[in-house]
Every structure is written in C-alpha cells, then in structure tokens.
Amino acid sequence: MTQTDNTVCYYVGVDVGTGSARASLCDVTGRELATSSRPLTVYNPLPDHYEQRCTEIWGAVCGVVRDVTQGVGVESVCGIGFDATCSLVLVDSSGEPLSVSLSEGENNTCLMWMDHRAERETELVNQCKSCVTDYVGGGFSPEQQPPKLLWLKKNLPDTWSRAAHLFDLPDWLTYRATGQTDRSLCSVTCKWGYVLERGGWDKEFLREVNLEDLAELEKLGTCICSPGESVSGGLSDQAATELGLRPGTSVAVSMIDAHAGTLALLRCAPSPVCETLCIISGTSTCIMALSHTKTWVPGVWGPYQGAVLPDIWLYEGGQTAAGSALDHIVRSHPAHTAELTYSKLNSYLGASLTDPALHTRTRDVHVVPDLHGNRSPLALPWFRGMVSGLDLNSSLDNLHTMYLATVQGLALGVRLVIEKLKKHGLKFSYITLCGGLADNPLYLHVLATVTKLPVVVPRGGNMMCIGAALLAQCAAENCSPTEKLESGKGGADNVSYCPIPELVKFYQQKFEVYRHMVDDQLQYRELMKLDRSS
Numbered sequence: 001m002t003q004t005d006n007t008v009c010y011y012v013g014v015d016v017g018t019g020s021a022r023a024s025l026c027d028v029t030g031r032e033l034a035t036s037s038r039p040l041t042v043y044n045p046l047p048d049h050y051e052q053r054c055t056e057i058w059g060a061v062c063g064v065v066r067d068v069t070q071g072v073g074v075e076s077v078c079g080i081g082f083d084a085t086c087s088l089v090l091v092d093s094s095g096e097p098l099s100v101s102l103s104e105g106e107n108n109t110c111l112m113w114m115d116h117r118a119e120r121e122t123e124l125v126n127q128c129k130s131c132v133t134d135y136v137g138g139g140f141s142p143e144q145q146p147p148k149l150l151w152l153k154k155n156l157p158d159t160w161s162r163a164a165h166l167f168d169l170p171d172w173l174t175y176r177a178t179g180q181t182d183r184s185l186c187s188v189t190c191k192w193g194y195v196l197e198r199g200g201w202d203k204e205f206l207r208e209v210n211l212e213d214l215a216e217l218e219k220l221g222t223c224i225c226s227p228g229e230s231v232s233g234g235l236s237d238q239a240a241t242e243l244g245l246r247p248g249t250s251v252a253v254s255m256i257d258a259h260a261g262t263l264a265l266l267r268c269a270p271s272p273v274c275e276t277l278c279i280i281s282g283t284s285t286c287i288m289a290l291s292h293t294k295t296w297v298p299g300v301w302g303p304y305q306g307a308v309l310p311d312i313w314l315y316e317g318g319q320t321a322a323g324s325a326l327d328h329i330v331r332s333h334p335a336h337t338a339e340l341t342y343s344k345l346n347s348y349l350g351a352s353l354t355d356p357a358l359h360t361r362t363r364d365v366h367v368v369p370d371l372h373g374n375r376s377p378l379a380l381p382w383f384r385g386m387v388s389g390l391d392l393n394s395s396l397d398n399l400h401t402m403y404l405a406t407v408q409g410l411a412l413g414v415r416l417v418i419e420k421l422k423k424h425g426l427k428f429s430y431i432t433l434c435g436g437l438a439d440n441p442l443y444l445h446v447l448a449t450v451t452k453l454p455v456v457v458p459r460g461g462n463m464m465c466i467g468a469a470l471l472a473q474c475a476a477e478n479c480s481p482t483e484k485l486e487s488g489k490g491g492a493d494n495v496s497y498c499p500i501p502e503l504v505k506f507y508q509q510k511f512e513v514y515r516h517m518v519d520d521q522l523q524y525r526e527l528m529k530l531d532r533s534s
Contacts (some may be wrong), residue, residue, distance in 0.1 A: 019042075021061050025072065028473065034067070035069050036224065053108055080243075089168075118148045178235065188309045225253040231475070277430070284322050300376045327371070356500060356503055412511055
C-alpha cells in the first residue's frame, strides 16, 4: 500500500442491491480487506408494486460501513463511494423521504427498479415525438424513471406536490451522506432521459409527457457530475457520526450498481474495454457493452455518453428476471426441498461439464425465462416466460431437467442480446462476469458454449463494492476512473469455450427454438388482439 502524508489510505465501497446492503474496505490496489452485508426488506403490497424503506437502507449502510472500518483509524479512510439499484426516492423540502405506496399507513419510501406499476404510463411516454427516446433504445421501460414519475403524479398527488427533489437511489445516498443535491451523470443519463450531447435535460420532452412541472429542473437536479468526481464538502457532520467516519471525508459522485460492477470487471478484463462484454448477474442481469463511437441499437438501452467512462458510449442490455427466474422455476417444482442447493443440482447432473449427454437431456424441453418482461432486445415489459415440453413428471430427475433448461434459456437470452449488438457493429473478444450466476460453473460453461466467447470471472470480491471503492479513490485523488483501469489488472479465471461439434450443433438448434418461441409469443399477442393500454 502507498502512503499519503505518512497515512495509509483505505477506501470504502458501498453497494445497495435488491436484497442487501454491502460494504468493502479496499486498499489502493482495489484489494478487499474487509467485507460486510446486511439484509434489506422488499415489500410487494400489490402485484407489480415493489417498494423499500429509506430508513432501513440507510441504517444498513451505516451498519456495514462501521463493520468494515472497525479497528481502522478514521484518518486512514480517505474516501467513500456509493452505488445502488436504480430505484426512485422523493424527498420533501426538509429532506425527508416521501411515501411511494398506495397502501395507507405504509411508510415505504423507495420505489424499486423492478416495480412495473407504470406499464401504461410507459406506453404513453413512448408515444412522444422527442428524440430523447432514441437514447434509450427507442423507448423507455417501466424500470426507468419518467414513467414512474408520471404514475406518481397521477396516483399520489400529495406525494407529488410535496416533493422538493427527485433522486435515483445512488444519488440519494450521496445526498444523505453530504447534504448536496449533485446528480450522477450515470444515473440521469441511463434512467432519467438526460442527453449530454443535446445539452442535458429536454424541457420539451418533459412538457410533452405531462411532466411540465419539472421543466424548471430544480427537482431533477442542475448540478450533474461525472462518476468519481468529489461531492463538494465531503461527508457531513451528521453522516460522519452515523457512519463512524471523519467529517469531510471525500465522497464520490455515485453510480448505478451494475455500472460500478462494470468498472471493476473492466479492470480485470484481458481485452480492451470496447471489446469486453460485461455481465452483472443477480436478481436481474445487466449486459454492458462499450464503444468509442455512437450507434443506435433498437431494444437496447443507450447509447449513453459518459455513463461509465468519459467519452465512451455505453449500451445496456439485460434480463429483468435472471437469478429470480431460476429461483422461481426451481422452487416451484414439486420435487424441490429446502436442502436442494444449486451445487447439489449441478452434482446430480454430472461432474463433466463437457459431456454432451449432460446438455442434451433438454432436447425436448425449452425455457424462455422472461418471467418479468423482456428488457432487451425486445423491450417489452408485458412479455412473459414460456416452457415447451411440460409433462406429468414431478420427480427429482425432472426438476434437474427443468433447472438445466432454465440455465440454458438464460444463456440463450444473453446470446440474443449479443447478436443484436454485433449486428450494429459492436464486437467482443471476452465476456467478464460477476454476481450470483458467476458462482455457478454450469451456467458459466453453458454461457461460454452458447455465445462462443471465453468467460472471465474475477477471483473473489464483490465487484460492485470494489467499483464503488474505485470511485472513492478517484474522488480522493482527483483522477478519472480511466486512469485506475490502466493502473493494474486483478486476477481472474477463464472459462474457455469448448467447440465440441455435437454441442455446437445442439446449442445452435436450441437457439433456433428459442427464437421461434419468442416470435411465437409475439404472434399470440397479435392473434388475441390484446389491448395492453386499458
């Protein structure tokens, strides 16, 4: 470790995910020295309504930061960085979060990223003629903020009228830590419709989508900063006391969780940043691609300018349900028991992942695991999962087949996104991957085989926390994240693509079936003449 003014420097990275808040204490090389995690509650009061509580989130953040800095002198903690899910928080003029729940008496103050209550508003927003929608793959998703804001305005007028500031959760964390209302270019570009190359906020777009009361921009934010810049004043006295740190400690402008994970993954990648596909797998999957040039990829969010690295364009695909889809299909099977882990499922299937017999047991069973809509490349929130090959078999052996078919379906969905990106000029030499599915050797092998790309998995550590700590170091040292990517590469393990002819042919056939099933569902909708706007 290096020293500054004779003091060893440590950096704290905080990651607020869907189900937990986590923190890591890192040294100047990005190596984790201590970690901590605390659970968060997800409230689901109505179908498609998913909410959390800011008080619980901040309490968990304070707890994990105190855990990882225990025994470390506060003068040695030189910076703290935050990332979080792209959830929504509204605060009143005194800074108190406001309720986002329709249920009376509920004190749920965080409208989660996975909340799909605004599907109708999404269709209304996407009818606008503004070019803003071009920068989100051709249309907004109910996971992004303009549709959610329109829903809140219509359905919770008291909350709407009292709101003084509207924050993405990562920006609310820096607000809670500093008292400053700076917004991250990452958050506002990827989730709010801010377009840097067209001057930022588009007032005509806001008026056209009936959010004209935001056109003065104060509630949206007028100080937009790049991730890793230092928030003015640093850690406030109150937050310093709560976190157990020193007032004035450098606080980095935040990032969305997957984007912070992308930073950490790029540091481990053996290929140039614009030839590396980063996958952050968890409840959902984010599929991140970078390019030096701008192009338009329908159905894939972006192009986002400077959202991860300065002067580089980001393209963000994904699967709204990934780990959550796998959990649901496995746990809902009649043969499932609490003792049945993914490790045990993999062991049952066989020790050799290169054995074609393992993979081909799903020749007549196919799964499209879009259980919560298709984020990309269809960009259809109403799209749903599909299974072909169901029978009356409720045995444990059948559960293993369904599990394998779902793992394959997740990998085939990633390939569908990759094909769309490659069609529009992006190219990839490697996949780098982190998150829950990175711990599943079956998924890694299937992914490498399906995509025909080697998969790189960093050795140990929470990539989101490490990315947030990298931002903290940038803020403390007044440097760009690009410089930190060049300063060193972390260790990683490769999962090589195994071109066994039988498997190559099998997965090409599975991919064709997958595409047919996707097309079939689109035809079913047309045949049924479903009107999703009512």
